[in-house]
Amino acid sequence: MEQESLVQDSLPISSPFGATAGSTAGSFEIVPAIAALEITRRDPKLPCYSFGTKRKMEYFCGRQDVLQKMDECLLPSPNKLESEGGEQLQSFAICGLGGMGKTELAVEFAYTRKEYFEAIFWLGADNVQVLASNFANIAQQLGLEDGPQDLVASRDIVNGWLSKPMRKVVEPDIPENQVHWLIIFDNVDNLDVLYDYWPTTGRGSVLITSRDPLAKHNHLLENGQDLSPLTSTESETLMQHLTHVKADPPQREALAAILERLDGLPIVIDQMSSTFRDLRLSYIDFLRLYNEEGIVRLQTMQNFSATSDKVGSLVTLWSLKRLSIRTKELLWVISLLDPDEIPEETFFYKKGHIALSNYPKTLRDYLQARAELLSSSLIKHDAEQQKISLHRLTQETARAIMDEKQLFQAFQTAIQLVIEAWPFQSMREHHWIARFPKCETIFPSILRLKSRAEEFIRDGRDYALNIGLAKLLNDTGWYMYERGVPEELKTFAELSLKIGEQLQARGGDEEVLRTVRESHSYVGIACAESHESTLHMFHIQKWLDVLLERESTPGVPVLDYELGYAYNEIGVAYGFQNKVEEAAQAFLRSIEIFQGLSDYEETMLGWPTPNLGFMYWLQGKLEDAEHVFTEILDIHVAAWGVDDTTSFKTGKILYGMGNVLHDMGRFDESFNFHRRCLQQYKKTLGLRHERTGDICHRLAGHYIRQGAYKEAE
Known part of the structure; x- marks a missing residue:
C-alpha cells in the first residue's frame, strides 16, 4: 500500500486515479485499476461436440443400471425443468478404482446420448494447468473467440455462456432459445481444481469421473455411483466378444475359472483377451498356461490377495514383460509423459545420440514398437489427431518395473524428445504468439516432467540436473506468461534456477551460466x-550484475542484446x-546499447522506447513523450504495417500516445489513438485480457466526455 500511494503521488493531475504499474517482461506502463468491462458475446456455433481423443468403443458391455441412473440425473426434460425451477445444474460422479471402466462409461454415455445435447465437451481434469488450457479452448470451439487468448479471460467467457447458454444473444431468454450442454471432467482426483470451472447458475449437465469415492459426496455434485466389478455374466459376454471365441460347453468351465481370477476388471479382461488372441488359444489352453506358469510372470497372478489393485497391476506387468526391448523403452518414455494425449511427433529424435540405447530411432522402428503396444492394448492411437494415449495404471506399472538406471535413462530420453519437439522462442521474439498452438499440445507432457523433476530433487537424486531441462522449464514458463498465467512463470523459473545453481556449484559451463541468468530474469x-517489488528488484539486479561481469577484452564489458534487455527490465x-x-x-541506457549492436534493428527499441515515453509522461514532459511515442510508432508501422498483429507492443505505444495527447488537451486525437489501441489489443491479446480492459476504461472516459453514454456503457 505504501508503494501504491507513492506511485499515485507522482502522477500528473490529469492521470487516471488509482493507476498501477505493470511489467511487460519488458514494459512499464501506468494503467487504471478498474475491472474490465463486460463484452457482448457472440452467438455460439451449434451443434458443438468436442470429445478430444475419446472414441466410442465398438462394443460396450454391462453398466446398464448405471446408465439408467445417469439418464435420470443428467438428461434434460421439460418435466424436470418445471419441477426444479428451470435453472438447476444437473451433475453426476462416476467413481471407482483405476481400470474399472469409469472413462469408458462416460464415453458411452456421451456418444449414445448425444442427441439430447447441442454442446458436449470432454476435459481431462487431473491437472489444473491442462484443464485451464482445454477449458479455455471451449471459447474457440463455440466461436466465442477467434484464437488462443488469455486463459483466465477465456475461462470467464466460457463460464458466462455455460451459466446462460443462449442460442441467439439478441433473442429473449426463453426455453426455445436455451441450449442443453454436457461437460465431462475426466480423472478428477482432486475436486478443488474444479471450483474455477464449475458453472455458477446451472442450465446444463456435468459428469465427472474420479478414483476418489468421496467425489460423489462433494457439495458441487448431486448424484454419483461407485462402479463395481462386472458381473460374471457381463465378464463372460465381454471376454467372448473380445477373444472372438464363443465358449462351447467343454470350454465354459475353463472360461468361468479364468473370469473368477480376473475379478471383473474391464481393463484386465481387455488385456488378457488380447494375449488370448495373439497366442490363438482355447479357454482350456489359456487356463493351463495361467495355472502352470506357461508365460513369464503369469504365475505371480496366483499369489494375489483378491484385491483388484493387485490383479490389475500384475496383468499389466505380465504384458510389459513380453515386449521387445525396443518397445519396452518406448513405453518407459511414454510412462513419463501425459497419459491423455501425446503428439506422436514427440517420439521422433533426429539428433543422433539418445540416453536409452534401444529406443526406436527410425520411423520404421517406431511404427513396429507402436504396433506391439497397440496389439497388447497398452496404448491407444488416434490416427486422425496423430496422438497416443494410455491408461494411468499402465503408466504406473511401466515405471514400477524400471530399475534406477533405466528410470534415469528414460527420464533423460523423455527430456531430449520434448526439447526436440518444443518450439523454443528467443529473447528477441518474446510476445510473438505464432507458437501457441504447438506449445499447447506439448505442454501437458512438460508438466509431467516438471513434477517428476521436483520429486527427484526432493529425494536427493541427481536425475533432474540437466541443463536442457532447465532451459525447457524457463521457456515453458514464459509460454504460460504469454498466455496470461504469470504465476506459472515463477514456479517454472524457480525450479530451473534450482537446477542451474546446483549445476553451477559443480562447475557449470557457459550454457549453465546463461540459463541461470535467464531464470533470474x-x-x-x-x-x-x-507485486513483490523487493524480489523483483533483487532478481533483475542479479541478472544485470552477472551480465556486467562479462568482458569482451579486459576492462571492456560485453554489450549485447541481453544486456540491453536487462537494462530495460531494471x-x-x-x-x-x-x-x-x-x-x-x-x-536510455537500454536504447544506447541496442543502437550500438552490429546487428541493430530499429524494432529492438520496442522494449525501452515506449517505457521511456511513459516515464516522460509521468514526469509531465509531454512534448518529449509525444516525440518518443511517435518515433517508435513509425518504426513499428514500417516493420509490420499499420494493422500490426505480430506483437501487442504496438498497442502499448498507441495507448501511451493516447494518454499523452489527452493530457495535452488534444482529446479527439487521443480518442483515435485509444480506439486504435483497442483494435490492436483485440488482435494480439483477446477481448478479455487485462490490458484490453485498461483501454476500454480509457475509451469509456472519452465517450462520457462526448456525451455518448450508451457507447460508454
Whole structure:
C-alpha cells in the first residue's frame, strides 16, 4: 500500500486515479485499476461436440443400471425443468478404482446420448494447468473467440455462456432459445481444481469421473455411483466378444475359472483377451498356461490377495514383460509423459545420440514398437489427431518395473524428445504468439516432467540436473506468461534456477551460466506481476550484475542484446519503486546499447522506447513523450504495417500516445489513438485480457466526455 500511494503521488493531475504499474517482461506502463468491462458475446456455433481423443468403443458391455441412473440425473426434460425451477445444474460422479471402466462409461454415455445435447465437451481434469488450457479452448470451439487468448479471460467467457447458454444473444431468454450442454471432467482426483470451472447458475449437465469415492459426496455434485466389478455374466459376454471365441460347453468351465481370477476388471479382461488372441488359444489352453506358469510372470497372478489393485497391476506387468526391448523403452518414455494425449511427433529424435540405447530411432522402428503396444492394448492411437494415449495404471506399472538406471535413462530420453519437439522462442521474439498452438499440445507432457523433476530433487537424486531441462522449464514458463498465467512463470523459473545453481556449484559451463541468468530474469518478471517489488528488484539486479561481469577484452564489458534487455527490465523495476528518474536513465541506457549492436534493428527499441515515453509522461514532459511515442510508432508501422498483429507492443505505444495527447488537451486525437489501441489489443491479446480492459476504461472516459453514454456503457 505504501508503494501504491507513492506511485499515485507522482502522477500528473490529469492521470487516471488509482493507476498501477505493470511489467511487460519488458514494459512499464501506468494503467487504471478498474475491472474490465463486460463484452457482448457472440452467438455460439451449434451443434458443438468436442470429445478430444475419446472414441466410442465398438462394443460396450454391462453398466446398464448405471446408465439408467445417469439418464435420470443428467438428461434434460421439460418435466424436470418445471419441477426444479428451470435453472438447476444437473451433475453426476462416476467413481471407482483405476481400470474399472469409469472413462469408458462416460464415453458411452456421451456418444449414445448425444442427441439430447447441442454442446458436449470432454476435459481431462487431473491437472489444473491442462484443464485451464482445454477449458479455455471451449471459447474457440463455440466461436466465442477467434484464437488462443488469455486463459483466465477465456475461462470467464466460457463460464458466462455455460451459466446462460443462449442460442441467439439478441433473442429473449426463453426455453426455445436455451441450449442443453454436457461437460465431462475426466480423472478428477482432486475436486478443488474444479471450483474455477464449475458453472455458477446451472442450465446444463456435468459428469465427472474420479478414483476418489468421496467425489460423489462433494457439495458441487448431486448424484454419483461407485462402479463395481462386472458381473460374471457381463465378464463372460465381454471376454467372448473380445477373444472372438464363443465358449462351447467343454470350454465354459475353463472360461468361468479364468473370469473368477480376473475379478471383473474391464481393463484386465481387455488385456488378457488380447494375449488370448495373439497366442490363438482355447479357454482350456489359456487356463493351463495361467495355472502352470506357461508365460513369464503369469504365475505371480496366483499369489494375489483378491484385491483388484493387485490383479490389475500384475496383468499389466505380465504384458510389459513380453515386449521387445525396443518397445519396452518406448513405453518407459511414454510412462513419463501425459497419459491423455501425446503428439506422436514427440517420439521422433533426429539428433543422433539418445540416453536409452534401444529406443526406436527410425520411423520404421517406431511404427513396429507402436504396433506391439497397440496389439497388447497398452496404448491407444488416434490416427486422425496423430496422438497416443494410455491408461494411468499402465503408466504406473511401466515405471514400477524400471530399475534406477533405466528410470534415469528414460527420464533423460523423455527430456531430449520434448526439447526436440518444443518450439523454443528467443529473447528477441518474446510476445510473438505464432507458437501457441504447438506449445499447447506439448505442454501437458512438460508438466509431467516438471513434477517428476521436483520429486527427484526432493529425494536427493541427481536425475533432474540437466541443463536442457532447465532451459525447457524457463521457456515453458514464459509460454504460460504469454498466455496470461504469470504465476506459472515463477514456479517454472524457480525450479530451473534450482537446477542451474546446483549445476553451477559443480562447475557449470557457459550454457549453465546463461540459463541461470535467464531464470533470474524470469523470476524477477514474475515477481513484478505479483507485486513483490523487493524480489523483483533483487532478481533483475542479479541478472544485470552477472551480465556486467562479462568482458569482451579486459576492462571492456560485453554489450549485447541481453544486456540491453536487462537494462530495460531494471528500468521497469525502478518504475515499480517510483524511482522515475532512475527508470528513465535505465531505458536510455537500454536504447544506447541496442543502437550500438552490429546487428541493430530499429524494432529492438520496442522494449525501452515506449517505457521511456511513459516515464516522460509521468514526469509531465509531454512534448518529449509525444516525440518518443511517435518515433517508435513509425518504426513499428514500417516493420509490420499499420494493422500490426505480430506483437501487442504496438498497442502499448498507441495507448501511451493516447494518454499523452489527452493530457495535452488534444482529446479527439487521443480518442483515435485509444480506439486504435483497442483494435490492436483485440488482435494480439483477446477481448478479455487485462490490458484490453485498461483501454476500454480509457475509451469509456472519452465517450462520457462526448456525451455518448450508451457507447460508454
